[in-house]
Amino acid sequence: MYVLEGLYESVYNARWSHVVEVPDGEGTGMEVKEGKPPQSWTYKKVGYTLEKDDGEEQSGALRLRLMVVTSDRGWPYSWERVVNKSTRSCHVNCEVERVWQIVLDDLTNWFRSRGKNKPSSNKHVLIGTPGIGKSMGAGSYLLYQLLHYDAEQLPMVAYVIADRKYLFDKTTKTVKKYGAASSIVDVLDGFSGRGVKGYIIYDIAMKGHEPSTGLPCKGWGMIVVTSPDKNNYESWVKQMGAEQIIMNCPEENDVKAMCVWMKHNGQLEEEEAEEQADYWKKVKDRMDKVGPILRFIFNEKKCEARFVACEVAVEAITPSMLQYDAGIGSGKSCDGNNMSHKLLKVVRVRRRNLESPSEYTDISP
Numbered sequence: 001m002y003v004l005e006g007l008y009e010s011v012y013n014a015r016w017s018h019v020v021e022v023p024d025g026e027g028t029g030m031e032v033k034e035g036k037p038p039q040s041w042t043y044k045k046v047g048y049t050l051e052k053d054d055g056e057e058q059s060g061a062l063r064l065r066l067m068v069v070t071s072d073r074g075w076p077y078s079w080e081r082v083v084n085k086s087t088r089s090c091h092v093n094c095e096v097e098r099v100w101q102i103v104l105d106d107l108t109n110w111f112r113s114r115g116k117n118k119p120s121s122n123k124h125v126l127i128g129t130p131g132i133g134k135s136m137g138a139g140s141y142l143l144y145q146l147l148h149y150d151a152e153q154l155p156m157v158a159y160v161i162a163d164r165k166y167l168f169d170k171t172t173k174t175v176k177k178y179g180a181a182s183s184i185v186d187v188l189d190g191f192s193g194r195g196v197k198g199y200i201i202y203d204i205a206m207k208g209h210e211p212s213t214g215l216p217c218k219g220w221g222m223i224v225v226t227s228p229d230k231n232n233y234e235s236w237v238k239q240m241g242a243e244q245i246i247m248n249c250p251e252e253n254d255v256k257a258m259c260v261w262m263k264h265n266g267q268l269e270e271e272e273a274e275e276q277a278d279y280w281k282k283v284k285d286r287m288d289k290v291g292p293i294l295r296f297i298f299n300e301k302k303c304e305a306r307f308v309a310c311e312v313a314v315e316a317i318t319p320s321m322l323q324y325d326a327g328i329g330s331g332k333s334c335d336g337n338n339m340s341h342k343l344l345k346v347v348r349v350r351r352r353n354l355e356s357p358s359e360y361t362d363i364s365p
Helices: 007-012 094-112 134-147 184-193 234-240 252-264 275-288 298-315 321-329
Strands: 015-024 027-034 043-046 049-052 063-070 090-092 123-129 155-159 164-169 174-178 198-203 220-226 243-247 345-347 359-361
Touching: 007 134, 007 174, 015 234, 015 252, 027 252, 049 094, 063 134, 063 252, 090 134, 090 252, 090 321, 094 123, 094 134, 094 220, 094 243, 094 359, 123 134, 123 234, 134 155, 134 220, 155 184, 164 184, 184 198, 184 234, 220 234, 252 345, 275 298
Parallel strands: 123 220, 123 243, 155 198, 198 220
Antiparallel strands: 015 027, 015 063, 043 049, 063 090, 155 164, 164 174, 345 359
């Protein structure tokens, strides 16, 4: 275990900017503004969870499309990599904000009850199409917001990414990294035994890293971030009774706002920067080829490699797979373990006041 100097401050003091839609002569344009937006999105109760409330948007106000939170030294997801401009910025659309609002609502209710009804806040599992920003977007944003949550009520935040383990101490304002041999269960049990509360962000990231059923410890909340592969999380979810949060893919205008922000802040890759005027058009063309997958659409080589992989997946489809996949897009929930995730995207549906297990549809927009 050792302390990572300066990283706590970098995340805690991350800078805000945002992108709004503005009317122009050709319809609706987009504009980058510094700081937090005067008003974020609002959400309403739908069943047992939350959905964006479009009816609450202020008439005449500039419509918020994207928020960006920038940490000069990056976010935990990128700390093992070379930190560059693109990995310093956490893009927050209404789907990412929705995840935080669900977690916040749960924490608020739990602390309001003073833990009388249950020893820990609700457990959650965040599921979405691979590559849409669950780790870099939702995971990073949850960390930022949890660090700003009342330090007396929630003094610790643990962030686990596969075999990497970070512990953020809001009292000492430090980040400690624990080695692969360290048991995060033992570490957090020690704090729990002393009555210290906290929250765990557990990003599975790679196969074979399903969370221990020893987590969360008493007094700790927890969210697991995962792809739709049930082998990654099903056992933990059943044991813990965790609630699912389904994160939809970004909308076209979300991606357009990201392009506007990246151009404004000089974050285009070298081969893209030469043709800035056509940047959005190029990204839109890539979305038409591989879907709204952020991991691939901002880089031409990655997009082409993804497209080839999708072609290979299509060629590998057998008649029996076609029969099984006939229910895709029909409103039925399908078991994603029997399909190629390269060809499908996860969408949120609602049944009996709960978010449904992932429904899968064709990846193309």
